[in-house]
Amino acid sequence: MQIILVSRHLKAARTITIMPRHVVAVLAVVLTLVFSASAIFSWLSVHFRLPLVEDLMLSLQRQESQKSRDYVSNNLQLMATRLGELQAQVLQLDALSERVANLSGIKREAPVARAKAGQGGPYLPAPMTESALQGEIERLMATVERKTDELAVLESRLLEKKVRDRLLPTTLPVKDATLGSPFGHRSDPIAGLRAMHEGIDFTAETGTPVVVAADGVVLSAEYHPDFGNVIDVDHGEGLSSRYAHLSRIDAKPGSLVKRGQLIGAIGTTGRSTGPHLHFEVRMFGVAQDPALFLKKGVEFAQVKRR
Template sequence: MQIILVSRHLKAARTITIMPRHVVAGLALFIFLVVLTSLLFSWLSVHWRLPVVERLILSLQQQETQKTQDYLSNNLLLMATRLGELQAKVVQLDTLGERLAGVVGIKLDVVPPRKPSGAGGPYVPAPMTAAELQREIDRLAGNVEHSADDLSVLESRLLEKRVKERLLPTTLPVKNAAYGSPFGHRSDPIAGLRAMHEGIDFNAEIGTPVVVAADGVVLSAAYHAEFGNLVEVDHGEGLVSRYAHLSRVDVPAGKLVRRGEQLGAVGNTGRSTGAHLHFEVRMLGVAQNPALFLKQGSEFAQLKRR
C-alpha cells in the first residue's frame, strides 16, 4: 500500500510505501500499549485505593465467598441426608438380622448397651464439620457392609434349614391312624420269636391314603415277597423312606414327589397279619427310628395310640 503526500511547500509529491510487516508491527504496538495502560491503571487504582475499584473488588470477593458458602452448605446438606439414610439403613438391617437369626435359631453377637453415667450442663449446639460428617458416613457405610455380610450368612443358613426341612421325613404317612408296633425289638407277629422291627406300623383301614413324608424321588415301586407292595423314596444324602404292605401303588419309579403327595393306600400285602402301613427310614442303608424324624413335625403328637 502507498500513501502520497502533497504539500504546497514541497515542489514534488512525496510517496510513503506501507508494507504488511509495518501493519503487523503497528498492531502489536497498539495491543502492547493497551495492556500496559490497563496494568498501569489497575496498579494505580489499587495503590491509591480508588472507591470505584475497591467496591468492584469487594463485590467480586463477596460473590465468590457466597458461591463457596452455598457450595459448602449444599454439600453439608447432602452429607447430612446421606448420614441419616445410612443410620436408618443400619437400624433396619440390624432389626432384620435379629428376626432372621431367630428364625434360623442362632444368636448374633450383640454388644449390650452401656449404662450412661451421670452428665449435665448447658446445651451448646455444635454442628458437625464436613470432615466429621465424612468420617461418620464412612463408619456407617462399614456397618452397613458388615450387616449385609451377616444377612448373607443368615440367608444361606435359612435356605439350608428350609432344604433340610423339605427333605426330612417329618410328615405322617397316614392321617388319623393308630400307632402300632414301634421301632426296635419285638416278638415277631408270625413266628413268635424275638426279632428286630426296623420301622413303625400305622394301623388303618384298607384303602386309607398313604402320603410321602418329605420331598424326594421314587426309587422303586414294586411287589416284594415280605413287604408286599413297596414304595421306596430317595430324599438325598443317603436318606430313604419305605412304605410297605400297600393295597395299591399310585406312583411309578423315577417320579419326583412332594411332601404330602399320595403314594398309594394302606393294605395287607406281603408278610402281614392285618391292614397296616409299615414305615421305615434308612440312612445309607442302615435302619433309623422313624419316630426321631416324625417328632420334628407337628402331627406326631396327635397320633393315636393303639
C-alpha cells in the same frame, strides 16, 4: 498500500507507501500503550485505594467467597444426606439380620449391655465438619459391607436349613389313621416271639391314601415276601424311608416325589395280619425311630392312639 496526499501548500502530490511492517508496528505501539495504561491505573487504584476500584474488588471477593460457601454448604448437605441414608441402611440391615437369624434358627450373641454413667449439661450444637462427615460415612459404609456379608452367610444357612427340612421325613404318611405298634421290641404278631419292630404302624382301612413323608427319589417299588407291596424312597445324605404292606403302588423307581405326594394305598399284603402301613426311616441302612422325625411336624401330635 499507497496513500496519495494532495494539498495547495504542496507543489506536487506526495505518495506514502504503507508496508505490513508499519501496520504491525502501529498495533504493537497501541497494545503497549493500553497495557501500560491499565497497569498504571491498577497500581494507582491499589496504592491510593480509589473508592470505585476498591468497591469493585470487594464485590468480586464477596462473590467468590459466597460461591465457595455455597459449594461447601452443598457438599456438606449432600454428605449429610448420604450419612442419613447409610444410617437408615444399617438399621434396616440390623432388623433384617435379626429376622433371618430367627428364621434360620441361628442364635446370635446379644450385645453386652453396659450401664451408662450419668451425664448432663446445656445443649450446645456442634455441626460436623466435612472431614468428620467423610469419616463417619466411611465407617458406616464399612458397617454396611460387613452386615451384608453377615446376611449372605445367614441366607446360605437358611437355604441349607430349608433344603434339610424338605428332605426330613416329617410329614405324616397316612391321614386319619390310628397309631399301631411303635418302634422297638415287641411280641411278633404271627410267631408270638420277642422281635424287633424297625418301624411304626398306622392302622386304617384298605385303600386309604399313603403319601411320601419328604422329598426324594423312589429307589424301589416292588413286591417283597415280608413287606408285600413296598416302596423305598431316598431322601439324600444317607436318609431313606419305607412304606410297606400297600394294596397298590402309585410310584415308579427313579421318579422324583415331593413331600405329601400320593405314592400308594394301605393294604395287608405280605406278612401282615390286617390293613395297615408299616413305615420305616433308615440312616445309612440303620433303622431309626420314625417318631423322632414325625414329631418335628405338626401332624403327628394329632394321630389317634389306641
